[in-house]
Amino acid sequence: MNSEHKKILIRLAAGLCFLLAALLLPAEELFGEKYASFAELGLYLISYLIVGGDVLLRAIRNILHGQLFDENFLMSVATIGAFFLAEYTEAVAVMLFYQVGELFQSIAVSRSRSSIAELMDIRPDYANVEREGALSRVEPDDVKVGEIIVIKPGERVPLDGEIVEGESRLDTAALTGESLPRDAGVGDVIVSGAVNLSGVLRVCVTKLYGESTVSRILELVENAGDKKARAENFITRFARYYTPAVCGLALLLAVIPPLVFSLDWGAWVRRGLIFLVVSCPCALVISVPMSFFGGIGGASRRGILVKGSSFLEVLSKTDTVVFDKTGTLTSGSFTVVAVHPQSVSEEQLLEYAAYAESFSDHPIARSILSAHGKEIDRSRISRAGETRGHGVFAVVDGRTVVAGNAALMEGNGVGYHECHIAGTTVHIAIDGNYEGHVIISDILKDDASRAVSELKALGVSTTAMLTGDMEQVAASVAKELSIDTYSSELLPEQKVEALERLLMGKRPKTSLAFVGDGINDAPVLARADVGIAMGALGSDAAIEAADIVLMNDRPSDIAVAVRIARKTMGIVRQNIWFALGVKVGVLVLAAAGIANMWMAVFADVGVAVLAILNAMRCLRLSE
């Protein structure tokens, strides 16, 4: 509760005192029979003005601004109407109740706003930068790339960088939801937003603050309100027609029965006034964005960043999940597991392969280079190039070395043979003669199989895998993880085609999620109904391209994200139906003359408060 809220509370308490005075004071004894009713009315009016004066003022102000049908106006008309019907207690009490409800609402909103802000409390306040031999404390914004910053235990890492001195453990929970601290030492890349736990670190800054991980994440979370869900747009559109419609009904209800059927004016005007109170749209409108906000906040607490409520909505309908293989289901760290030469020695074959691959930064190339383990003498290479998606070639010591997949061998008219070991096979041909192959394999992530089984348990009907890797490898991964279908040996553009086929095959009204590592999957991420990028710490491309970003490298977080999305949508639906149900119920009762104005106020602010409390559940997800 802030000072503004406290002021309102004091005002309402004062108003309540006057109301009680009006109700309980023996007016006749104090003021005499003649003035008793005036005195009472005076007390009621004072109480009314203290409690609802601001509502009246705003109502007048808004009418001058051409804002008809706003809540202030509706409440003012309803309560003033009650005064004219000589129902003083009801008029004041209803205004009081309304104001208490509004106060609750306001407190709940500011609470949830700040609780999300706390969740995203990763903004560093300062950086200790080494300048001219001394350490000075500056704004993170003022630090340039290449400067050395010092991070002491307990401090937040202000900028992305590389450790040049020191060892420590880093707590990345605020970024990733991962509670286990990470060890970091010289040469490791560290990301802004993490908290340094144990040792002093000297870090060379690699990115400006504006481009650092922490600013990107904050920007993403702060802009999450942009992409609104259909449910959110539906409810604001609905409110636009609902309020004038109910107000119209209120007028008809107050006027027609007495005029046409000569019924009692007082009773029917009263029913009309109740309609006015119920016509306030706020309970409906507030609960939906609030629920989505809670869902997005709850997700970010677990290291799942959602770029807008519309993506939670789409994700909740996920029926098909398509995975990229490398870097998503597998760790992406390839290692050479076997070298099978035809005529040369193992070492020689590996050397030729390494020289051919030395210009490529593909993970396969890197694994061959690290297996070779020696410096590459670039002067031995006269020409080099890459056949995208197939392999590489280079002229080494005047001999043409071609290294790549089976298709590349066929394309060059080289006879080759497959290996009995499952893995990625890099065939090597020298001057058009087959010289053998190197087998590289990638390990599955620990939770890859759990990710697939949990999605199945959530009712996802199809899981699929798209990979540029070989058929043999794809088949063994798909089998091990029990993935329903897979396509292998896809070139980047074929991945999009394969995804489009899956999009056509999905069941109507369901959505397809694509999960990739975000680096080379941007077109596929964009084409899917919802694109999920993994392991985004440090990868800018992923944060750009995807709709949902998993900060951790864990595929099982996809199931968590789907569960959060479904829970959020469930709460959104509950809130919409609950608010509408109560409102319609009270309208029916009011038309029949059973409801009173108290019930009407409950249908407005009471429902809003309950809906907000319900929305706060979105923040939590049970295990």
Added chain:
Amino acid sequence: MKKTFKIKNLGCANCAAKMERRIKKLDGVDSASVSFMTSRLTIEADDERIEEIARKADSICRGIEPGCAVEL
């Protein structure tokens, strides 16, 4: 260009929806969004006109909810 502004004292969700509708209709606005929960206004418009549009948006917000203001 897309630009985000903070809205002060945005207290009513329905007002936020009204503001969004009115700002969207302003001349020169490609798209606009008012997020009630994050109290943020995002405007997509021509570079040169964005300041002028933000000022107009400010007066719209003030008109709809008293005390509300776009931080320019």
